[in-house]
Amino acid sequence: MDKEIKILHGDCITLMKGMGNETVDLIVTDPPYNLFKDYGNDSDRRSHDEYLLFTRQWLSEAKRILKNTGTIYLFMGVRYISYIYEILEKELGFIFNSWVTWYYTQGIGKTRGFSPRHDDILMFTKTKDFTFNLDDVRVPQKYYRSINNMRGANPGNVWEFSHVHYCQENRQNHPTQKPEALFERMILASSNESDLVFDPFCGSGTALRVCQQTKRKGIGIETNEDYVEMIKNRLSKPFYGFDSIDERMTRIPNDLNDTALREQYISNHINWFLQNHPDKINDFMKTVNQKYPKRAIKLDFEQYNLFDNTIYLIIQLQIRKKEGN
Ligand SMILES: C[S@@+](CC[C@H](N)C(=O)[O-])C[C@H]1O[C@@H](n2cnc3c(N)ncnc32)[C@H](O)[C@@H]1O
Numbered sequence: 001m002d003k004e005i006k007i008l009h010g011d012c013i014t015l016m017k018g019m020g021n022e023t024v025d026l027i028v029t030d031p032p033y034n035l036f037k038d039y040g041n042d043s044d045r046r047s048h049d050e051y052l053l054f055t056r057q058w059l060s061e062a063k064r065i066l067k068n069t070g071t072i073y074l075f076m077g078v079r080y081i082s083y084i085y086e087i088l089e090k091e092l093g094f095i096f097n098s099w100v101t102w103y104y105t106q107g108i109g110k111t112r113g114f115s116p117r118h119d120d121i122l123m124f125t126k127t128k129d130f131t132f133n134l135d136d137v138r139v140p141q142k143y144y145r146s147i148n149n150m151r152g153a154n155p156g157n158v159w160e161f162s163h164v165h166y167c168q169e170n171r172q173n174h175p176t177q178k179p180e181a182l183f184e185r186m187i188l189a190s191s192n193e194s195d196l197v198f199d200p201f202c203g204s205g206t207a208l209r210v211c212q213q214t215k216r217k218g219i220g221i222e223t224n225e226d227y228v229e230m231i232k233n234r235l236s237k238p239f240y241g242f243d244s245i246d247e248r249m250t251r252i253p254n255d256l257n258d259t260a261l262r263e264q265y266i267s268n269h270i271n272w273f274l275q276n277h278p279d280k281i282n283d284f285m286k287t288v289n290q291k292y293p294k295r296a297i298k299l300d301f302e303q304y305n306l307f308d309n310t311i312y313l314i315i316q317l318q319i320r321k322k323e324g325n
Contacts, residue, residue, distance in 0.1 A: 004217045005208050005235060009228045012200035012221040013054075016061035024065045024219075025131070025195035028186050028207050030075035030178055031058070037175050039203075040224045051080065056087055058200060063092050065198070066126050071097070071190040074122045075178070081120055094124035102182060103160045121186070131195075136188040139248040140273055144256040150265065152272065155185065161244050170243040172230055174204035179244035183210040184276060191216055205231030213239055213276060241279035249273045250284040252291055262292065 008015055032044035034051045046054060062072060072094065076084055088094040100121040109115050138152025161179040164171050171177065183206050191197055193215040199207035202220035204227060211218030212235055222228050252269070256262045266288060274281055 002212055002235060005212050006219045007202060007205065007208060007228055007231050007235075008219065008221045009223070009225055010221060011223055013058050013061060015221050016058065016065060016200060019061075019065045021064055022067045023196065024198040025067055025070055026187065026191040026197045027062050027066055027070070027072040027074075027199070028183060028190075028197060029073070029199045029201050030176070030203065030206075031055070031201045033075075033077040034080060035077060039175070040226060043223065052083055052087070055080075055084060056091065059084075059087060059092055062198075062200065063094065063126065068127045069130050071123060071125045071130050071132075073100075073186045073190070074124075075102075076120055076122060078116070078120070081122070085122060088122065088124050094126060095128060096122075097125050097130075098123040098157050101158045103158055104163055105160075106163065121182075123186075123190075131190055131192060133189055133192070137185050138272070139246060140251050140269060141253050142251070144253040144261070144265070150253070150268075155246065155248075159185065159246070161246065164243050168243060170234075170237075172204035172234060174227060174230065177204045178206050180206055180210055180242035181244040181246060183207050184214065184242055185246075187211065187214055187216060202231060203227060205234050209234055210242070213242070241277040245277050245280055249277065250280055250287055252284070252288045254291070256292070 032039065034044055034046055034048075037044045066072060072088075074084065074088075085096075089096055100123060102119045102121060104117060104119075107116055134154060135151060137155055138149075139155045140152055141148050141150060144150065159182065161181050164177050164179055170180075187197055187207070187210050194217065196217045196219065197207065197211050199218070199220045202208060202222040205220060205222075208218045208220045208231060210216075220231065222231065253265070256265055270281055270284065274284060
């Protein structure tokens with residue numbers, strides 16, 4: 001396995017006690033929500049008070065090991081989120097930054113009450129001096145305007161991503177596997193290359209897979225030994241692009257009618273928004289050709305190694321050839 005990525009088997013509170021103060025740049029984690037899911041253990045079936053005690057214990061350790069420039073992102077369902085917000089802010093002195101809603105279109109149906117269609121992610125920082133790389137997580141603009149920042153817009157705090165479906169190749173045998181693109185956004189925004197990212201509740205290893213593909217160091221802990229093996233296997237698989245993407249990433253802005261501007265924009269777009277999604281470059285080019293049919297660009301991907309970082313240079317060359325320069 002990758003030397004920069006470590007997966008530890010055991011209980012996260014015990015193992016965190018062995019980690020040094022202020023050694024981790026970012027914590028991104030998705031603990032059990034205490035909703036009686038079967039993780040092959042009893043971790044998701046505690047009494048209300050036991051669950052909050054457990055939460056206080058692991059969050060105290062998390063705060064100790066987090067650097068002063070660090071951020072914690074914590075997934076949570078509606079049942080416990082208000083209690084956990086209180087623990088983070090009032091008891092542990094973290095600083096609130098964002099309440100992100102992960103919105104999905106499919107899920108269980110309720111017959112008495114409204115079917116749940118979101119989970120939430122609390123983002124707190126340890127101090128006011130924290131890492132945040134907005135440029136690395138922008139989304140494409142809807143319109144080309146010379147006064148717009150064409151590097152993209154802030155993605156906002158409602159994030160729409162589908163669950164990883166059972167028919168998808170990357171779907172693991174884990175009941176609450178999260179889409180990689182969720183972790184991609186948090187990790188790119190709140191850490192730099194070579195930083196150490198930590199996930200104490202690793203599950204199927206989504207956080208570690210994203211660290212591996214975004215040049216971060218990663219440490220993950222998982223208490224179920226079968227899941228640890230699953231993670232090792234997942235990390236050994238070839239990479240073709242993350243298993244999910246914000247659909248806005250494949251849109252081309254309206255009003256990009258100037259050929260030279262569009263040419264430059266297309267190569268920038270691929271470089272900025274599709275760097276970790278080479279398998280989506282084709283979809284993006286389809287939307288380009290649909291929106292700007294008179295100047296349709298044919299890309300013959302078959303002859304290239306799609307997953308080579310130089311793909312956007314090749315696209316630039318193809319555009320030039322087409323335009324006769
Ligand atoms: C919600 S799942 C994480 C899913 C993960 N984000 C993914 O995308 O696959 C929570 C995981 O925490 C593990 N877990 C529960 N208690 C733990 C503990 N004390 N220490 C380490 N892992 C624990 C469970 O076995 C479960 O796999």
